[in-house]
Amino acid sequence: MPGAEVFVNITPNLLNNEMTAPSEAIELITWQHFEQTDIRVGTIVAADEFPEARRPAYKLTVDLGPLGIKKLAPK
Template sequence: MHLTHDPAALPADTIDFDDFLAVDIRIGTIVSAEAYPDARKPAYKLLIDFGPGIGHKKSSAQITENYTLDALPGRQVAAVVNFAPRQIGKFLSEVLTLGFADEAGAVTLFAPDKAVPNGARLF
């Protein structure tokens, strides 16, 4: 599957509901954020708390254009928590933090419009 930032792109192929359920998307709260100057594309290293069932997980997120480091701790974000960890340079990213491209192509984080418990699952 090819991911695109083009809002005019055609939708992806149809999948079964069970395929959707296999993707575990949860809410977590960013505990800390730090610069990741070794990344090929500008990124931050995030530590996200997904509650007692999942715990703290690390994520590399290319969100430097829309967010400052000091604005991220305490913010809730959505992430896929059941992908295999991915090596991003020297950093092991354990979850995929979700976002949408804005008009300029920069990532805007996806989050609930009111606080929900860490670890809550998207359905």
């Protein structure tokens, strides 16, 4: 679907059991821009507590296959 705009930010409304768009304006991207996005899937092989973080967090070890194993501390 070349040239089509893609709405990328739909969130579930858990109170009403509906899917709703956020109230603030969001930026739309073109299909060509979306095709340039690098989306990867990995397997979490370890999740350790991260007590030094300001907010509760975990240090993740993720196996990304051919890219190797990466350590992350997502926010």
